[in-house]
Amino acid sequence: MRDHLRPLERRVLSMRDDGVSIDEIAGRLRRSSAHIERIISWTELPRGGTPSRQSAKAFERRVLALRRSGESYETIGTRFRRSPKFIRRVEGMAHYRRGVELLRRD
Numbered sequence: 001m002r003d004h005l006r007p008l009e010r011r012v013l014s015m016r017d018d019g020v021s022i023d024e025i026a027g028r029l030r031r032s033s034a035h036i037e038r039i040i041s042w043t044e045l046p047r048g049g050t051p052s053r054q055s056a057k058a059f060e061r062r063v064l065a066l067r068r069s070g071e072s073y074e075t076i077g078t079r080f081r082r083s084p085k086f087i088r089r090v091e092g093m094a095h096y097r098r099g100v101e102l103l104r105r106d
Contacts (some may be wrong), residue, residue: 002043004047005043008029008039009039009042009043012025012029012036012039012040012043013040013043015028016040020070022036022037022088046086059080059090060090060091060093060097061094063076063087063090063091063094064091064094064095068090072084073085073087073088073091
């Protein structure tokens, strides 16, 4: 039921459900009580698989464009101060996201 929540949000709600006070939760997580209350209120906001999370991000689009133009992983990695392996993973993730996007279309 709480799969859509972030780990911190799940942890805060779990502690609250166990009867731990807001002040105690704040102390355990080294946050203010007001912050913990905001986290709890955030969990009530509707969320879903928004298209922005599923579509390629700007960095991924840039890597794909550079790869299409013939740039090597090493060259792109140097440009973005990342390793060639990282750039290869970014490219792979961009292709994966694109595939998932195509499969979800009606």
